[in-house]
Amino acid sequence: MKRLVRIIRHGVLSMLDEQILESSTGDESTTQIRSEFEAKIAARKIFQNVAKRGSKLMTLNGTKTAVNKLHQMVNVVVSIIILVACLLILGIATSKFLLFISSQIVAMAFVFGSTCKTVFEAVIFLFVMHPFDVGDRCEIDGMIVEQMNILTTVFLRFNNQKICCPNSTLSTKPIGNYHCSPDMGDSIDFCVHIATLAEKIALTRQRIISYIESKKDHWYASPSVVLMNLEELNKIKMSVWLRHRINHQGMGKKLNPRALVVEEMVKIFKALDIEY
Structure with a gap:
């Protein structure tokens, strides 16, 4: 097992089925595994083929x-x-x-x-x-x-x-x-107090986006944090728009990464002393 991990981290692996299917293209960059992230993507493709x-x-x-x-x-x-x-x-x-x-x-x-x-x-x-x-x-x-x-x-x-x-x-x-359905989108709504400083809101937006983009296994890049509406005249309703790397067939696979995002958002609110 240790030897396999060393090969994946420091070497190059090729997927045989992709080489057979794409041998006519001559582009080996799309059929080789050079990092742990690419190995996870290849494993996900194999799992999806078996699941289909x-x-x-x-x-x-x-x-x-x-x-x-x-x-x-x-x-x-x-x-x-x-x-x-x-x-x-x-x-x-x-x-x-x-x-x-x-x-x-x-x-x-x-x-x-x-x-x-x-x-x-x-x-x-x-x-x-x-x-x-x-x-x-x-x-x-x-x-x-x-x-x-x-x-x-x-x-x-x-x-x-x-x-x-x-x-x-x-x-x-x-x-x-x-x-x-293809890979599906999701949204997380939350409210902050209307007296929250604009600098804190901007910093909150930046940290949430940075966290989501760091979880490439679960989310696509370029999520959005937008202002939605004014609630009860003292709250600002905001929403995080993000896209899963799966559809919602398996609810557990959808809800678990979403729960981690919510937990991270709570940590950000507490760290910045934002009333939510």
């Missing part, structure tokens, strides 16, 4: 349930059609028999017409629109997709409570998908 493959497997396993049920429904319909065709070919089905079957189909259409419409809309929602996969965190109360069926989708809340939602209802709602 795992999510694809979860998607296949999740949609398999819906596909199996759809397959059963199609089998029933095809079996009925084959039975009627065999009766016609063998001459068993007479005109009276066909008239009786037609009248029953018309009656069933009145009874089950809305159900057939709902099933058709659900199939279009699942297999054509396909707004989410199993395991995705969606912007429906922050729930995670647990199971996908023809008529319903089962969600899992943060406390492991299962919630069953009709697909006909979901098809009429806007659905935000965190898993399919």
